[in-house]
Amino acid sequence: MFIVFTMKLVTSFRCCRILQSFQRRSILGFHLQRLYSSQQQFRVCVVGSGPAGFYTAQSLVKNNKNITVDILEKLPVPFGLVRYGVAPDHPEVKNVINQFTALAQGGRCQFFGNIDIGNDVTVSELLDMYSAVVLSYGAASDKKLNIPGENLKGVYSARNFVGWYNGLPQDMELNPNLDTETAMVIGQGNVALDVARILLTPIEILKKTDISYHAQEALSRSKVKRVYLVGRRGPLQVSFTIKELREMVKLPGTRPLLQTADFKGLDKVIPGLPRGKKRLIELLYKTANEEPRNADRIETTNREWGLKFLRSPLEIIADKSGGCVAGVRFAINHIQEKGGQEIALPSGEEEFIKCGIVLKSIGYKSVQLDPIIPFDTAQGVIKNDKGRVDKVRGLYCSGWVKRGPVGVILSSLNDSIETAKTIITDIEDGTLSEKTSETSLLDLLTSRGVKTVTFEDWLNIDREERLRGQSRDKPREKISDINEMLDVAFKDKKDT
Amino acid sequence: MHSSIQNLCKLHSRFVLGFKVIQSLSQQKTFSSCQFKPFSLQSRIPCWRSSFHNSNKVSNLNVNSLGRKLVPRSVCTTSLLSKEEKITVNYINRDGTKMPVKAVVGDSLLDVAIDNDLDIEGYGACEGTLACSTCHLIFEEKQFDSLPGASDEEMDMLDLAWGVTDTSRLGCQITVTKDMDGMTVTVPESVADARDV
Numbered sequence: 001m002f003i004v005f006t007m008k009l010v011t012s013f014r015c016c017r018i019l020q021s022f023q024r025r026s027i028l029g030f031h032l033q034r035l036y037s038s039q040q041q042f043r044v045c046v047v048g049s050g051p052a053g054f055y056t057a058q059s060l061v062k063n064n065k066n067i068t069v070d071i072l073e074k075l076p077v078p079f080g081l082v083r084y085g086v087a088p089d090h091p092e093v094k095n096v097i098n099q100f101t102a103l104a105q106g107g108r109c110q111f112f113g114n115i116d117i118g119n120d121v122t123v124s125e126l127l128d129m130y131s132a133v134v135l136s137y138g139a140a141s142d143k144k145l146n147i148p149g150e151n152l153k154g155v156y157s158a159r160n161f162v163g164w165y166n167g168l169p170q171d172m173e174l175n176p177n178l179d180t181e182t183a184m185v186i187g188q189g190n191v192a193l194d195v196a197r198i199l200l201t202p203i204e205i206l207k208k209t210d211i212s213y214h215a216q217e218a219l220s221r222s223k224v225k226r227v228y229l230v231g232r233r234g235p236l237q238v239s240f241t242i243k244e245l246r247e248m249v250k251l252p253g254t255r256p257l258l259q260t261a262d263f264k265g266l267d268k269v270i271p272g273l274p275r276g277k278k279r280l281i282e283l284l285y286k287t288a289n290e291e292p293r294n295a296d297r298i299e300t301t302n303r304e305w306g307l308k309f310l311r312s313p314l315e316i317i318a319d320k321s322g323g324c325v326a327g328v329r330f331a332i333n334h335i336q337e338k339g340g341q342e343i344a345l346p347s348g349e350e351e352f353i354k355c356g357i358v359l360k361s362i363g364y365k366s367v368q369l370d371p372i373i374p375f376d377t378a379q380g381v382i383k384n385d386k387g388r389v390d391k392v393r394g395l396y397c398s399g400w401v402k403r404g405p406v407g408v409i410l411s412s413l414n415d416s417i418e419t420a421k422t423i424i425t426d427i428e429d430g431t432l433s434e435k436t437s438e439t440s441l442l443d444l445l446t447s448r449g450v451k452t453v454t455f456e457d458w459l460n461i462d463r464e465e466r467l468r469g470q471s472r473d474k475p476r477e478k479i480s481d482i483n484e485m486l487d488v489a490f491k492d493k494k495d496t
Numbered sequence: 497m498h499s500s501i502q503n504l505c506k507l508h509s510r511f512v513l514g515f516k517v518i519q520s521l522s523q524q525k526t527f528s529s530c531q532f533k534p535f536s537l538q539s540r541i542p543c544w545r546s547s548f549h550n551s552n553k554v555s556n557l558n559v560n561s562l563g564r565k566l567v568p569r570s571v572c573t574t575s576l577l578s579k580e581e582k583i584t585v586n587y588i589n590r591d592g593t594k595m596p597v598k599a600v601v602g603d604s605l606l607d608v609a610i611d612n613d614l615d616i617e618g619y620g621a622c623e624g625t626l627a628c629s630t631c632h633l634i635f636e637e638k639q640f641d642s643l644p645g646a647s648d649e650e651m652d653m654l655d656l657a658w659g660v661t662d663t664s665r666l667g668c669q670i671t672v673t674k675d676m677d678g679m680t681v682t683v684p685e686s687v688a689d690a691r692d693v
Contacts, residue, residue: 059617092625099621243652276655413618413630414658 040434042067042427045130045441047117047369048137049073050080052399052412054100056134059420061108064427070130070441071104073113075169076453076485077461078104080138083478084168087194088209089201091475104455112442113453114486120450121441123370127394129440131432132423135373135382135389135397136416139364139405145186149316150360153177154325158187158195158361165198165219167212167478169485177324178222180356184328186313187361188231189239193248195359196227200254200303210469210476226257228353230308230328232344234335235263235284236273238307242280248305249287257306258288310334311351312344316358327354364405379404387419394432396423457489464488583677587614587633590685601674605667605681606631616683624668626650629657631667634682643670659684 044060046053049071057069077083079097086093104111117123117137126133142157144150154177163171183199185192198206203220211219231238249256263285270281284307311330319326330351333344366382368375374383374390381404382389382397389395398419399412426432445452461479468477479485581601585608588594597612599605606620609631622628626649635643640663646654650669654660667681 055618062615062617090627092622092627095623095625095627096621098623099618241652242655243649246648246652275660279651279655411658413621417617 040066042131042432042434043129044069044132044134044423045126046071046134046136047123047126048080048135048399048401049078049111049113050136050138050399050412051082051096052138052402052416053080053134053136054078054103055413055416056136056398056419057109058099058103059417060423061103061106063420064424067108067424067427069109071109071111072115072117073111074116074137076113076458076482076489078111078113078455078458084163084166086166087162087198088166088211089197089205091209111453111455111458113458115445115450115452118370120445120448123372123395125444126441127392129435129444130394131427131435132394132396134387134419134423135369135395135401136399137366137369137401139366139380139400141365141367141380142360143363143365145313145360145362147313147315149318149325152316152318152325153323154180154356155316155358155360158185158191158359159364161195161359162191165211165215167215167480169480169482172214172480176218177357178218178224181223181225182353182355183224183227183357183359184353184355185227185229185359185361186328187363188229188237188307189361189363190241190244192229192359192361193240193244195361196229196305197244197248197251199224199227200251200305202253205252207472208474210474210478212478212480213472214480224357225303227305228308228355229305230311230313230330232310232312232333233342234309235266235281235307236269236277237342238280238284242276242283245280245283249283251305253301254303254305255301256287257304258284259306260288262307262309263288308353310344312346314350317352325356325358327352328358364400366401366405387415387422388426451486451490453486453489460491461485461488581674583672583674585672585676586678586680587616588680588682589614589616590683594680599672599676601672603672605633605670605672608672609667619683620668626653626666626668629653629666632657632660632684633665633667633670634659634661634684635663635665636680637663639676639679640665642675657684 042064044057044067046057046069053071053073057071060067060069071078073080079100082094082097082100103109115121117126123133123135142159149155156174156176160171160174161176162168164174164176178199183196185196198211198219199222203216206219207216248254266281266285270278270285273281308330310333312333313328314331315329316325317327317329318324330353331346332349332351334347335342336345337343365380367380368377372392373395374392375381376383382401384390384397384402387396387398387402389397396419398416400406402419403415423432442452465476465478468479469475479488582598583601584596585599585605586594586596587609595612595614597608597614599608600611603611604624606624609616609619618630621630624631632654643665646665646669650666653666654664657664657666661684664684
């Protein structure tokens, strides 16, 4: 009885909403006219299913009733860096997946995985099939240090290390060298702190997360006791944020190793800093100055992390056998103000620090996915104006590939809202035309032998991963082999 | 009791609107035991979210264009539930639209926005777990002064919010009290925060 009652309420409520929205539209005559004449549907294709892709789709679907969106993804699984970038011990950040899941099941936005844009289908072909194509494929490459020794065994990009512990198929074979006491992370951003935290967090905590099993096993045998995070400038220029810093300060079994001298005089600067920076520097200053008094902490901890400032890596030095990392030679810098910016200049002095593993965390870089995309190689972004790609009608972009790989997840939201607004403006002023042919992309892909993964197929993978997680008492055990993902995704189709 | 509440949650996911009916019958004021709580933060997760953890299938009928489930509680609850104390809270959206809504005393301001299906893009991305600042709200000075102080963790997130003011708080951390009746909170123009993944 409740069900019937409920359904009635739902129906009447929905009718009410539809009527309301109709009334709003008909206030102006031309709006009413548009409502009748624009029964046409605009199909938009989003390339990439990370936060930028999903947020753009969400904003498009929400703000124009005539838009439907297809989100295409290279991997068989959705959510990009929410799944493969967010640290396993930050499950709360991944809650945004629930919003994305509701969108993908809401009827006007579809997910298609396992499609390699550029190989399976080109951007030009997509432009023929869709009213608009949005490139939200993120930043697939890394900045290089460009110093000798960068290719030695034991030197990894933090991106690959993150992919390795998060079960990203392409990073499964990384096999990082953890048979060393000291790890050196080059960079002082949140990715650098993530990597350091994963290296130092007690395994009892990590194994309760969705960290990949192979990484969990390797980390449980890790000998790493000390992690340095090195920056070329000073404490005022760190780019990590306070939440991540506080986590490090509170990390069980671990103590901060900060040199009081590095923070000397900062107490006088703190009051004049902007709000965000102020509390961050306050916490650093307090931690650095409290540390010596925490003698009991030294007793109870066996791992440590430290920040090294004003150091630029000059060379990664190999051990005697010549194959592995033995340490890094740094130039010692001093800060000079130039054009309103603090830049690091070498002072002429050098320092050698011993370590057995080097993780480069100095930033990501986007790549040009297709030759027709106007690309700014210097900045590593697509040339665009408010998300509208230069000179290619119907092509748009959002997220890191649009504004640069500045490590932000939720500012992708604002950025995506901007791109969606641009597209809707172009639809309303007639710049974009309707494209019919509902199934043409899928037909084309099928004819090319591409097996697309739908959202329903992904849910098979999702269920299987949760199930595998249960037996290990963790929320999920990710499948990290693409063929296995596909097998699980299509298992219903095989049975029938 | 725990399992009965979980069962109710499953029911909730299927008959979203029937939720309050069941809730009132079972005399359960809160669904705390089915909240998904990864850490021991003093945070609240709106109980409607728990359905995602029980069922992956969300009926199209109950999902709005924002991708949120429609939970128009205000429609059904007023007639069915008289016990819950309600006050009025005015949310001012980014475009300046004033949205007066009924708020249940004891709920968080994030719950209130979700329960009333307020059309604020991206609001509450981390579902009240202090991992983002998308539920950032600006309070009137007088009201702000009467709020309990913010934790370090909330301050850390507010530090990263865009358009933060001296009277900013995170909606997920503010519990509705009777004295808030008629208050106005403003959603800042830009909602995103600035954190690495």
